[in-house]
Amino acid sequence: MSGLMTLVSLCYLISAICYVMGLHMMRTPKTARSGNRLSFVGMILAVIMTFLIVLEKNDTTMAAWLVLLVALVLGVGYGVYRARTVKMTDMPQLVSLFNAVGGGAAAAIGTFDYLSKPNGASLAVAFSLPVILDLIIGSITFSGSLIATGKLAGKVSGKPITFPGAKLLNGIVVLIILAAIVMTVGFPTNVWTLVTAIIASLIFGILMTIPIGGADMPVVVSLLNAFTGLAVAMAGFVIDNQVLIIAGALVGAAGTILTLQMAAAMNRSVANIIAGGFGTGDSGGASAADDVPVNVKETSADDIGVQLAYAKNVMIVPGYGLAAAQAQHEVAELAKLLTDNGINVNYAIHPVAGRMPGHMNVLLAEVNVPYDQMKQLEEANSMFENTDVSLVIGANDVTNPAAREPHTAISGMPILDVDKSKSVVVIKRSMSTGYAGIQNALFSDDKTSMFFSDAKKGLQDIIASTKEYLDQ
Amino acid sequence: MSQELYTNLAIFVLSLLVGFEVISKIPATLHTPMMSGANAIHGVVVVGAILVALEADTPTFYVIAFIAAFLGAINVSGGYVVTDRMLEMFSKPKDKDNKGGDK
Numbered sequence: 001m002s003g004l005m006t007l008v009s010l011c012y013l014i015s016a017i018c019y020v021m022g023l024h025m026m027r028t029p030k031t032a033r034s035g036n037r038l039s040f041v042g043m044i045l046a047v048i049m050t051f052l053i054v055l056e057k058n059d060t061t062m063a064a065w066l067v068l069l070v071a072l073v074l075g076v077g078y079g080v081y082r083a084r085t086v087k088m089t090d091m092p093q094l095v096s097l098f099n100a101v102g103g104g105a106a107a108a109i110g111t112f113d114y115l116s117k118p119n120g121a122s123l124a125v126a127f128s129l130p131v132i133l134d135l136i137i138g139s140i141t142f143s144g145s146l147i148a149t150g151k152l153a154g155k156v157s158g159k160p161i162t163f164p165g166a167k168l169l170n171g172i173v174v175l176i177i178l179a180a181i182v183m184t185v186g187f188p189t190n191v192w193t194l195v196t197a198i199i200a201s202l203i204f205g206i207l208m209t210i211p212i213g214g215a216d217m218p219v220v221v222s223l224l225n226a227f228t229g230l231a232v233a234m235a236g237f238v239i240d241n242q243v244l245i246i247a248g249a250l251v252g253a254a255g256t257i258l259t260l261q262m263a264a265a266m267n268r269s270v271a272n273i274i275a276g277g278f279g280t281g282d283s284g285g286a287s288a289a290d291d292v293p294v295n296v297k298e299t300s301a302d303d304i305g306v307q308l309a310y311a312k313n314v315m316i317v318p319g320y321g322l323a324a325a326q327a328q329h330e331v332a333e334l335a336k337l338l339t340d341n342g343i344n345v346n347y348a349i350h351p352v353a354g355r356m357p358g359h360m361n362v363l364l365a366e367v368n369v370p371y372d373q374m375k376q377l378e379e380a381n382s383m384f385e386n387t388d389v390s391l392v393i394g395a396n397d398v399t400n401p402a403a404r405e406p407h408t409a410i411s412g413m414p415i416l417d418v419d420k421s422k423s424v425v426v427i428k429r430s431m432s433t434g435y436a437g438i439q440n441a442l443f444s445d446d447k448t449s450m451f452f453s454d455a456k457k458g459l460q461d462i463i464a465s466t467k468e469y470l471d472q
Numbered sequence: 473m474s475q476e477l478y479t480n481l482a483i484f485v486l487s488l489l490v491g492f493e494v495i496s497k498i499p500a501t502l503h504t505p506m507m508s509g510a511n512a513i514h515g516v517v518v519v520g521a522i523l524v525a526l527e528a529d530t531p532t533f534y535v536i537a538f539i540a541a542f543l544g545a546i547n548v549s550g551g552y553v554v555t556d557r558m559l560e561m562f563s564k565p566k567d568k569d570n571k572g573g574d575k
Binding site: 015016019020022023024026027028029032033035036037039040043046047050051053054057060061063064065067068070071072073074075076078079080082083084086088091092094095098099101102104105106108109111112113115116126221222225228229232233235236237239240241242243244245246247248249250251252253254255256257258261262349351356358359361362365366371374376 | 484485487489495499501502511513523532537542545552556557
């Protein structure tokens with residue numbers, strides 16, 4: 001090892017340590033931000049060292065430098081611009097977009113290296129296997145994440161899209177991909193093998209993501225995030241670069257754990273989600289909850305104002321509808337109004353409320369909701385008995401008592417025990433079912449009243465009426 | 473198996489194990505920032521893009537190199553910035569208390 005390569009290798013090692021420590025520090029809110037910055041320092045170091053390598057080699061054409069620098073400047077400019085200007089409610093789709101481009105970059109590296117071998121050359125398995133896996137996984141995450149981005153942004157229908165023959169088409173695409181792997185590993189290089197593998201993988205990414213409903217998107221984004229990590233690690237094998245292997249494998253493992261935890265919180269298996277979700281797959285047929293009589297009590301902003309103004313303990317239960325309506329400012333305003341008048345306000349946050357696990361916390365933190373008012377599932381459930389009014393905003397399945405009964409689509413899913421509080425107010429746009437597609441017995445409960453409204457508009461009305469009663 | 477491949481494989485497997493351990497105990501609150509932070513780390517793909525890009529010497533390779541570097545740069549820069557923005561919001565209320573009511 002030359003002196004420079006020793007320095008570079010040691011610095012790569014320091015970078016890897018930064019990623020591991022950085023991820024570790026992201027486990028608690030206190031050190032999370034420093035953790036991310038530490039990982040950023042490691043990244044800068046790795047990039048500087050990489051430039052040292054190519055400067056030392058000194059066999060680069062001017063055109064290549066120009067292409068690289070323009071690409072980097074444009075990429076950084078676009079990435080930073082999008083990251084700085086994105087609204088926090090739109091953040092999940094941006095993460096998914098960054099994931100897509102990461103997969104695309106990994107696939108492009110694989111393509112580059114494959115094409116740089118002479119056509120018809122026999123490749124060692126140590127090169128051919130990682131290169132084809134890099135291409136396939138990178139292409140799948142690229143197209144899959146773009147579809148996920150579109151679904152989260154509402155540009156592609158959030159509903160599961162299925163069509164006749166989807167399973168057959170899927171099977172054919174998988175066969176083509178497997179054939180491409182065999183062709184790459186067992187036979188000399190051929191451009192058409194490469195092209196076929198890329199096209200089949202792009203199609204597979206789309207086919208894999210479109211049948212999945214919007215509410216399951218977080219799990220899919222997380223899964224694709226793990227995939228990208230693996231694609232990057234494979235790219236590391238291809239170009240023999242250890243920092244890519246380490247960082248890629250770290251993210252691959254992290255993404256997998258995260259995916260499993262998200263799926264567990266929704267009481268779904270990852271396989272079940274990928275296989276097409278409720279209704280199309282193995283949901284347990286007619287469920288007990290389907291028989292719930294739908295006679296609900298409707299209420300008005302005025303009535304809710306009275307209820308809140310005279311309550312002692314209020315629990316706010318935010319859900320997907322709150323995130324979709326971008327009503328986090330209104331919620332915080334209402335909570336502040338109540339708190340200022342001596343009413344106890346807390347938030348009960350289900351692990352999968354919002355568009356991504358933890359998304360609700362981010363949204364509420366954005367509007368300066370104190371961290372100690374955000375109660376996680378177990379703590380919140382111990383508080384419902386003493387809660388005078390539970391205000392459910394755009395949440396459905398996570399409050400459905402049917403989860404405690406056997407043989408329903410959501411049996412066994414951990415839920416918020418909203419029905420144990422003294423009274424319940426549900427703000428919701430309509431009686432439509434949640435993602436699970438079943439009726440919610442909570443809505444027809446005697447102590448529940450429904451306020452049919454968009455979360456944002458409804459909360460504004462409630463704030464106005466609550467003010468009136470508090471001022472009296 | 474070559475020594476080089478063995479080393480890389482060992483690094484890969486051990487990094488996977490570290491990844492499982494380092495992440496297994498994260499509160500749900502931090503799942504989204506965590507996912508975003510991990511997303512930024514696979515932005516290290518830009519290092520690979522730089523390495524291959526500088527070997528480019530024909531139009532086809534320039535195009536592929538451009539794509540790799542452009543996409544990788546978006547991933548790494550955007551990933552870190554957006555994660556930092558998310559995490560900034562977690563620390564905001566505390567900072568406010570410390571400074572005492574500057575609004």
